[in-house]
Amino acid sequence: xxxVTRWEPNARERLEEAALELxxxxxxxxxxxxxxAARAGLTERTFFRHYADKREVLFGGAGGMDERLANxxxxxxxxxxxxxxAVAGLAMVTALLQERxxxxxxxxxxxxxxxxxxxxxxxxxxxxxxxxxxxxxxxxVDNDAATLVAEVAITIFRVAFQRWLDGPxxxxxxxxxxxxxxxxxxxxxxxxxPTS
Amino acid sequence: xxxVTRWEPNARERLEEAALELxxxxxxxxxxxxxxAARAGLTERTFFRHYADKREVLFGGAGGMDERLANxxxxxxxxxxxxxxAVAGLAMVTALLQERxxxxxxxxxxxxxxxxxxxxxxxxxxxxxxxxxxxxxxxxVDNDAATLVAEVAITIFRVAFQRWLDGPxxxxxxxxxxxxxxxxxxxxxxxxxPTS
Numbered sequence: 001x002x003x004v005t006r007w008e009p010n011a012r013e014r015l016e017e018a019a020l021e022l023x024x025x026x027x028x029x030x031x032x033x034x035x036x037a038a039r040a041g042l043t044e045r046t047f048f049r050h051y052a053d054k055r056e057v058l059f060g061g062a063g064g065m066d067e068r069l070a071n072x073x074x075x076x077x078x079x080x081x082x083x084x085x086a087v088a089g090l091a092m093v094t095a096l097l098q099e100r101x102x103x104x105x106x107x108x109x110x111x112x113x114x115x116x117x118x119x120x121x122x123x124x125x126x127x128x129x130x131x132x133x134x135x136x137x138x139x140x141v142d143n144d145a146a147t148l149v150a151e152v153a154i155t156i157f158r159v160a161f162q163r164w165l166d167g168p169x170x171x172x173x174x175x176x177x178x179x180x181x182x183x184x185x186x187x188x189x190x191x192x193x194p195t196s
Numbered sequence: 197x198x199x200v201t202r203w204e205p206n207a208r209e210r211l212e213e214a215a216l217e218l219x220x221x222x223x224x225x226x227x228x229x230x231x232x233a234a235r236a237g238l239t240e241r242t243f244f245r246h247y248a249d250k251r252e253v254l255f256g257g258a259g260g261m262d263e264r265l266a267n268x269x270x271x272x273x274x275x276x277x278x279x280x281x282a283v284a285g286l287a288m289v290t291a292l293l294q295e296r297x298x299x300x301x302x303x304x305x306x307x308x309x310x311x312x313x314x315x316x317x318x319x320x321x322x323x324x325x326x327x328x329x330x331x332x333x334x335x336x337v338d339n340d341a342a343t344l345v346a347e348v349a350i351t352i353f354r355v356a357f358q359r360w361l362d363g364p365x366x367x368x369x370x371x372x373x374x375x376x377x378x379x380x381x382x383x384x385x386x387x388x389x390p391t392s
Binding site: 081082083084115119122141144145147148149151152154155156158159163180183184185186187188189 | 347
C-alpha cells in the first residue's frame, strides 16, 4: 500500500512522547527517526511533516520564539529600565515554559547526557541574548550596555530555570525568575556608591 | 645522540610561541606535540615537562587559579556585598590577564575556530563560577543566591573580556570590568522598587 498523506490525530504529541522515551532509554545519538516514528505508530513521512530532524523534537518549541521575545522586550513600558525590559521579555518565555514542566524536566535529563545538545542549548541562549540586546538597542540603550544587560538577564533566566527544575513540581517558573532578580538586587546593592 | 634532560632557556615561552603559530596556521586539531617541539627547536620530552598536552598551552595559565580566586573572594572586606566580593575575586584575574593581552587575543582566535576548545573554555568559566559561589557561601551568602551572584559576576567578566579584546591594545581589562559593573548598575536600577 502506498503511504498516503493524511491527518494523524495528535501526531506531534505522539512523536514527541516516543522520542523522549527512546532518547531516555538508549541515548539521543542511538535513536533514529525511523524508530521514533515506529514507536509512535506513525510513518517517517509523518515525522518529517512535524520536525526537520530528531533534534528538533527537543528544540522545535523555540520556533518563532525569537520574534516573540523581541516583541515582548519592545512592549515593556517606556519607564522600564533596560534590565526590567529584558526581564519582561523573558517572563513571556517563562510563562510558556511553565505549561511544559514535565517535558522540560525530561528534556533536561537528555541534554545532560548529550554534550552536543548542551552546545545547541547554549547556542539557543546566546541567540536569545542577541535578540534581547537588539531589542534594547531599539529602545535606545547603547550598544555595549545592551549586550551586557541581555547577557545578565539570560544568566538570571538560566539560574532560575535550573532552580525550577530542581524544585517541587508545583513551582512557578515566572515567580522563581522574578525572585532571582530580587535576589540579585538584594545581594548586589548595585546602585550603592562604590566602596573602593 | 640520546636526548638529555637539561635546562632549556625560555623553553616554556618558545613552546607557547611555536604552538600559537602552528595552531593559527593549520588549526588546533591538525597540530601535533612533535611539530610544536620541532618548531621551538626543542624535544617532545621538553614539551611534556612544561605541558600535559597541546591544549594545556592554551589553558595551562589557569593552573592554581581556582585557589587564588577563592582566596581573593574570601579576602574582600566584610562590608562588601556578595556581588562586590565576587567582582573583587575576578579583578585579581583581570589584573593577571592584563599582562597577557597579545597572548589572549591570539588564543581567542584559535578558540573561535575550534568548537572543542570553546567548550573547554565554557567549562573553565563554569568552574570559576562554582569556586566563587563556594567562596560566597563561606562568607554566609545563602546557597541559591551564591550561585546566582557568581554566575552574574562571570557574565560581567565574560562581556568585559570580549570588550577588551575588541578594543584598542592599550585597554585596561580591570577598568573595563569595573566599568561594565557600573554599566549594569546604571541600566538595572536593581534597588528601585519593582514597577509591576
